[in-house]
Amino acid sequence: MVTTQQLELLAPLSGVLMPLEQVPDPVFSSRLMGDGLCIDPTSQVLCAPLAGVISNLQHTGHAVSITDASGVQVLLHIGLDTVNLGGQGFTCLVEEGQQVVAGQALIEFDADYVAQHARSLLTLMLVVSGESITDVSGGEMLVEAGQPVLRVGEAAVQVSTQQAPSQGDTLFSLAIALPNPNGLHARPAAVFAQAAKGFAATIELHKHEQRINAKSLVAIMTLQTSHGDVVQVSATGEDAEQAIRVLSDLLVAGCGEAVTPAAQVATETTYAPAPEPVQVDGALLRGVCASSGAVFGQVVQIAAQTLDYPEVGAGEAFERAQLQRALLEADTALDTLGREFSQGPQGQIFSAHRELLQDPSLLEQAYPLLASGKSAAFSWAAAVEANEKVFRNLGNAFLAERAQDLADVGQRVLKLILRVEDAVQALPDNAILIADQLSPSQTAGLDTTKVVGFATVGGGATSHVAILARALGLPAMCGLPAHVLSLASGTPVLLDAEQGELHVRPSEAAVAALTAKREQQRVRQARDLAHAALRADTRDGRHIEVSANIASLAEAEQGMSLGGEGVGLLRSEFLYLERSSAPSHDEQIATYSAIARAVGPDYNLVVRTLDVGGDKPLAYVPMEPEANPFLGMRGVRLCLERPELLREQFSAILASADLTRLHIMLPMVTQVSELRLARQLLEEQAQRLGITRLPKLGIMIEVPAAALMADVFAPEVDFFSIGTNDLTQYTLAMDRDHPRLASQADSFHPAVLRLIATTVKAAHAHGKWVGVCGALASESLAVPLLVGLGVDELSVSVPLIPTIKARVRELTLKDCQVLAQQVLVLESAEQVRAALQPSHAANVAHSLVLEN
Numbered sequence: 001m002v003t004t005q006q007l008e009l010l011a012p013l014s015g016v017l018m019p020l021e022q023v024p025d026p027v028f029s030s031r032l033m034g035d036g037l038c039i040d041p042t043s044q045v046l047c048a049p050l051a052g053v054i055s056n057l058q059h060t061g062h063a064v065s066i067t068d069a070s071g072v073q074v075l076l077h078i079g080l081d082t083v084n085l086g087g088q089g090f091t092c093l094v095e096e097g098q099q100v101v102a103g104q105a106l107i108e109f110d111a112d113y114v115a116q117h118a119r120s121l122l123t124l125m126l127v128v129s130g131e132s133i134t135d136v137s138g139g140e141m142l143v144e145a146g147q148p149v150l151r152v153g154e155a156a157v158q159v160s161t162q163q164a165p166s167q168g169d170t171l172f173s174l175a176i177a178l179p180n181p182n183g184l185h186a187r188p189a190a191v192f193a194q195a196a197k198g199f200a201a202t203i204e205l206h207k208h209e210q211r212i213n214a215k216s217l218v219a220i221m222t223l224q225t226s227h228g229d230v231v232q233v234s235a236t237g238e239d240a241e242q243a244i245r246v247l248s249d250l251l252v253a254g255c256g257e258a259v260t261p262a263a264q265v266a267t268e269t270t271y272a273p274a275p276e277p278v279q280v281d282g283a284l285l286r287g288v289c290a291s292s293g294a295v296f297g298q299v300v301q302i303a304a305q306t307l308d309y310p311e312v313g314a315g316e317a318f319e320r321a322q323l324q325r326a327l328l329e330a331d332t333a334l335d336t337l338g339r340e341f342s343q344g345p346q347g348q349i350f351s352a353h354r355e356l357l358q359d360p361s362l363l364e365q366a367y368p369l370l371a372s373g374k375s376a377a378f379s380w381a382a383a384v385e386a387n388e389k390v391f392r393n394l395g396n397a398f399l400a401e402r403a404q405d406l407a408d409v410g411q412r413v414l415k416l417i418l419r420v421e422d423a424v425q426a427l428p429d430n431a432i433l434i435a436d437q438l439s440p441s442q443t444a445g446l447d448t449t450k451v452v453g454f455a456t457v458g459g460g461a462t463s464h465v466a467i468l469a470r471a472l473g474l475p476a477m478c479g480l481p482a483h484v485l486s487l488a489s490g491t492p493v494l495l496d497a498e499q500g501e502l503h504v505r506p507s508e509a510a511v512a513a514l515t516a517k518r519e520q521q522r523v524r525q526a527r528d529l530a531h532a533a534l535r536a537d538t539r540d541g542r543h544i545e546v547s548a549n550i551a552s553l554a555e556a557e558q559g560m561s562l563g564g565e566g567v568g569l570l571r572s573e574f575l576y577l578e579r580s581s582a583p584s585h586d587e588q589i590a591t592y593s594a595i596a597r598a599v600g601p602d603y604n605l606v607v608r609t610l611d612v613g614g615d616k617p618l619a620y621v622p623m624e625p626e627a628n629p630f631l632g633m634r635g636v637r638l639c640l641e642r643p644e645l646l647r648e649q650f651s652a653i654l655a656s657a658d659l660t661r662l663h664i665m666l667p668m669v670t671q672v673s674e675l676r677l678a679r680q681l682l683e684e685q686a687q688r689l690g691i692t693r694l695p696k697l698g699i700m701i702e703v704p705a706a707a708l709m710a711d712v713f714a715p716e717v718d719f720f721s722i723g724t725n726d727l728t729q730y731t732l733a734m735d736r737d738h739p740r741l742a743s744q745a746d747s748f749h750p751a752v753l754r755l756i757a758t759t760v761k762a763a764h765a766h767g768k769w770v771g772v773c774g775a776l777a778s779e780s781l782a783v784p785l786l787v788g789l790g791v792d793e794l795s796v797s798v799p800l801i802p803t804i805k806a807r808v809r810e811l812t813l814k815d816c817q818v819l820a821q822q823v824l825v826l827e828s829a830e831q832v833r834a835a836l837q838p839s840h841a842a843n844v845a846h847s848l849v850l851e852n
């Protein structure tokens with residue numbers, strides 16, 4: 001019998017003691033993980049019950065293990081099913097490997113958040129190393145953090161003195177992709193470890209180059225596995241073969257946990273019918289608009305095709321050559337795609353893919369696997385998977401979308417290694433593709449003579465797939481419910497991306513109405529384009545400047561050719577994103593100067609300073625992870641914290657001051673001190689360059705604080721530009737890309753409109769102009785409202801410039817002002833949209849005639 005020195009365990013937090021039998025989870029209540037106790041907490045800081053080393057700290061922050069000098073291991077687990085929170089609500093105060101003392105704070109948690117989003121707050125303290133325990137709480141129900149509650153005694157497990165089983169050959173299982181939604185966290189890890197203990201063989205669990213004792217719960221948790229991670233089981237000993245078979249089956253089945261089938265390695269595109277069609281005639285499925293437009297067509301389900309490849313290679317030299325060939329061919333293909341999509345930001349997507357392809361970390365992880373005898377396909381897939389997981393686990397939506405790009409690059413190379421051709425199948429006319437997710441390569445390769453739109457469960461409105469859809473002119477939606485994947489191919493659907501709606505088997509009347517609407521739009525667009533050069537003056541003489549939102553020289557040239565009166569928003573971050581190093585000073589100067597020449601000396605060029613950070617991080621600007629990046633270090637906050645970024649950008653922008661009517665705009669300003677400090681940096685750079693006439697300096701109004709203090713900002717700025725996208729999500733506290741809330745995050749909400757009215761009033765009182773550069777300016781329905789609120793400039797998506805100018809020419813300022821005052825007192829965005837419909841607006845105009 002192995003004995004340990006007796007030690008006392010302290011209560012890790014305050015609360016109500018409960019016996020394990022009452023825990024509503026059989027893995028805990030059956031003591032499968034170990035013996036211990038449960039506390040229903042009344043405090044919100046988890047403390048160390050003993051002195052020792054942090055032997056495991058789950059990246060989600062919900063569980064931690066401590067091992068003392070004698071080998072006693074104690075697991076602390078906050079709540080039930082809290083792994084599903086993905087780290088939200090938890091703040092770790094220690095690191096893995098750190099020495100801690102008894103009573104030291106380990107993890108802070110938001111009890112209200114956890115209670116609302118997890119199954120239970122019940123917190124477990126379990127001795128997982130097998131020792132017996134004695135209750136020393138004195139039978140009290142209430143305990144305080146730091147109070148002795150358990151005494152650990154002798155080990156409960158007999159250690160055999162017999163010779164270990166003969167080792168023999170080590171057997172390995174096939175590679176298994178974990179189906180558990182959160183990998184092998186505490187519950188499934190305990191089930192697996194308990195099963196492994198039932199075999200005499202030495203058993204290890206492998207993940208890439210890591211391998212651990214499969215009979216140790218804590219060791220399994222140190223692997224920090226996630227859904228889809230590829231693992232293997234090895235066993236050495238007399239019952240190794242049986243152990244491999246039983247434990248492999250257990251992993252595939254999810255170790256007693258409800259599972260999601262792990263994603264298989266797949267080729268780019270295979271078209272297949274859904275396995276079990278559902279009957280949802282007349283159903284309305286809601287999602288998020290990724291690319292505007294409305295089309296009628298028939299469903300074509302896209303299914304994945306599995307790629308099989310060997311783990312063992314044919315020799316390092318041969319496999320390295322196979323990988324190098326595939327990398328070269330992939331680089332050539334991406335270069336070709338980049339040139340095909342060279343106009344606009346979509347070309348940058350495939351340039352970014354080339355950057356990912358050339359990332360040294362991929363080869364640094366693949367080459368050791370090749371050297372160990374693995375195949376090129378296995379080594380490359382493992383390297384991509386490891387890097388993709390890093391992106392996805394950073395808790396950042398923007399980086400998660402970049403993980404999709406990495407997966408796309410990985411698939412491209414993998415197919416080239418295996419010499420697998422893309423599956424090609426004839427598509428029907430008017431195909432509307434339905435998929436869990438599309439990759440950028442899939443989207444770029446769509447046959448637009450057949451495909452009229454697509455809808456996906458995954459993806460986002462800001463993803464590269466969405467950008468490509470807009471470039472191709474395809475209506476697209478994302479964020480649809482998963483049961484859309486059960487629609488049978490051939491099902492007629494009406495995809496109205498602008499409304500975020502997919503109508504299944506729509507009525508004949510709905511299809512006819514859509515057809516008529518599209519014909520009217522076609523005729524109108526042709527007419528608007530023919531008159532694009534005309535000024536945007538209302539019928540009673542009010543001029544509204546209609547300019548372009550751009551992110552490239554090509555868009556600047558296109559915007560001016562379509563009648564744009566300058567550039568109302570140049571998103572300068574396009575120079576910085578999707579690359580591994582900052583643009584040089586000369587590159588910045590050349591780009592800004594070229595755009596300034598395209599705009600010309602008679603029009604405004606409004607350059608927004610770097611709007612990155614938080615949700616749009618730069619790979620070469622280290623930043624701390626943020627729980628809520630939209631409320632974190634972004635925009636002017638980041639640039640003022642790192643003034644060298646802003647100084648260099650100011651210097652590059654100022655080089656084009658003589659080529660156009662230069663304006664500089666600061667994003668995410670909330671305090672006057674930020675504006676003053678940025679102005680000081682601008683003046684210093686201008687002085688260094690010998691520039692005496694400064695460009696106009698303005699701020700974006702995109703947070704409610706700036707709108708409410710517009711009267712304070714107005715004397716110190718030259719102009720305001722309202723970013724309605726962010727202003728809406730901050731005012732309504734709704735993420736505009738949230739699958740279930742995006743339809744409610746509507747810029748037509750009266751609260752948003754009132755903030756616009758407040759901003760315009762304050763600006764005009766000080767003789768300053770106001771523009772709108774958010775998506776609301778590009779909506780034809782909103783034009784009379786914005787004109788009526790007094791907005792001076794509309795900065796819109798380039799292709800819509802002729803349409804918005806034509807809409808202004810149809811209006812009178814007086815009617816718009818009356819309409820604006822009417823909608824400001826309404827209760828909802830739905831009421832505002834209804835009031836702005838042409839029939840309602842006509843009734844308003846008619847009543848005005850009668851009154852006069």
